[in-house]
Amino acid sequence: MREIQMVDLQVQYVKLASEIDEAIGSVLKSTAFIRGPEVRLFEEELQKYMNVPYVISCANGTDALQIAMMALGLKPGDEVITTNFTFIATVEVVALLGLKLVLVDPDPHTYNISVDRIRKAITPRTRAIVPVHLFGQCADMESIMKLALKHNLYVIEDAAQATGTDYIFPNGIYRKAGTIGTIGTTSFFPSKNLGCYGDGGALYTIDESLAKKVRSIANHGMKARYQYIDIGVNSRLDTLQAAILRVKLRHLDEFNSARKAVADFYDEAFSGCNSVIVPERVKYSSHIFHQYTLRIKNNKRDALKSYLESKKIPAMIYYPGPLHLQEAYRYLGYSENDFPVTSQLCKEVLSLPMHPDMEQEQLDYIAVNVLNFFEDQ
Numbered sequence: 214m215r216e217i218q219m220v221d222l223q224v225q226y227v228k229l230a231s232e233i234d235e236a237i238g239s240v241l242k243s244t245a246f247i248r249g250p251e252v253r254l255f256e257e258e259l260q261k262y263m264n265v266p267y268v269i270s271c272a273n274g275t276d277a278l279q280i281a282m283m284a285l286g287l288k289p290g291d292e293v294i295t296t297n298f299t300f301i302a303t304v305e306v307v308a309l310l311g312l313k314l315v316l317v318d319p320d321p322h323t324y325n326i327s328v329d330r331i332r333k334a335i336t337p338r339t340r341a342i343v344p345v346h347l348f349g350q351c352a353d354m355e356s357i358m359k360l361a362l363k364h365n366l367y368v369i370e371d372a373a374q375a376t377g378t379d380y381i382f383p384n385g386i387y388r389k390a391g392t393i394g395t396i397g398t399t400s401f402f403p404s405k406n407l408g409c410y411g412d413g414g415a416l417y418t419i420d421e422s423l424a425k426k427v428r429s430i431a432n433h434g435m436k437a438r439y440q441y442i443d444i445g446v447n448s449r450l451d452t453l454q455a456a457i458l459r460v461k462l463r464h465l466d467e468f469n470s471a472r473k474a475v476a477d478f479y480d481e482a483f484s485g486c487n488s489v490i491v492p493e494r495v496k497y498s499s500h501i502f503h504q505y506t507l508r509i510k511n512n513k514r515d516a517l518k519s520y521l522e523s524k525k526i527p528a529m530i531y532y533p534g535p536l537h538l539q540e541a542y543r544y545l546g547y548s549e550n551d552f553p554v555t556s557q558l559c560k561e562v563l564s565l566p567m568h569p570d571m572e573q574e575q576l577d578y579i580a581v582n583v584l585n586f587f588e589d590q
């Protein structure tokens with residue numbers, strides 16, 4: 214049996230090597246490393262896949278969030294509501310731009326931002342909501358969009374973990390995660406569902422003037438050569454990364470279905486085990502399982518993690534500490550017990566190995582060991 218990895222990029226590369234090497238080779242020969250033709254081609258292909266009018270690539274998913282907030286013209290003091298249970302990038306950019314970060318608890322079953330908590334956090338100074346489609350499943354976008362419409366707020370979807378997830382409206386219409394709000398962002402960090410071989414990111418919007426603004430800001434605020442209309446940043450997707458992403462985008466649906474098959478196996482394997490709670494799947498979204506995250510009951514999470522490690526099974530805690538208790542975010546003035554759901558999740562969650570190339574033998578071995586741990590208790 215191959216050594217188990219949380220994400221096995223090596224086995225994926227070996228499978229795609231001929232296509233990837235050819236793509237990289239052709240960029241090397243062209244030497245068009247910045248803004249080469251592959252960047253525009255990748256944007257066009259992603260735009261078709263996402264079924265959204267505008268896709269603008271950039272250097273990474275964190276920049277994508279920052280550029281989105283800059284393009285919307287958010288100003289210091291404007292309040293931005295987001296979840297306390299996310300990767301740091303989501304909140305970091307809010308703080309960096311001098312916006313007022315308003316954190317709320319997630320829903321304990323879906324791990325996604327709680328609409329009820331958003332509603333309670335809205336004030337006259339609220340300008341935007343940032344739902345994160347955590348672990349590959351959409352937040353409750355219908356309710357969030359209704360709330361945003363009522364209070365005239367922007368919705369910035371952080372879809373870094375949900376490239377390829379479908380949101381399903383009650384009337385049966387499907388939309389890709391990231392294309393429902395005012396603007397959506399994603400990341401192509403290597404371990405994301407659509408990952409490159411370095412950093413990369415993109416923004417999605419249906420609004421033409423917003424798309425222009427985003428494109429300008431991501432490239433130094435430049436309209437024509439040496440003519441600057443916005444204060445911008447240097448955030449472009451490398452041509453090499455775009456060439457790699459073009460190859461991987463062709464396989465994305467296949468990768469995401471393989472992840473789902475792994476999740477189905479785990480769900481089934483743990484269905485009789487009442488010491489763990491398997492991730493909830495909602496009606497209004499598909500799930501692409503960026504992570505397969507269990508909740509471990511009775512304070513056994515850390516012991517299970519060590520046990521699995523002793524069996525050479527990696528398992529990770531996403532996320533171990535509530536953001537409001539991180540040193541850098543103490544200035545927000547929240548107190549320890551302000552976010553009971555986040556605090557509980559941080560103590561209970563454990564993500565198991567999840568990637569498209571897991572072998573049945575590995576899956577059986579993981580399941581048996583998780584179950585053995587609880588039988589021995």
Ligand SMILES: *Cc1c(COP(=O)(O)O)cnc(C)c1O
Pocket residue numbers: 273274275276299300302303345371373374399400401402412413414
């Ligand atoms: C990965 C990630 C980001 C940031 O992406 P980078 O490309 O690493 O900057 C933002 N938000 C979430 C939820 C993420 O998982």
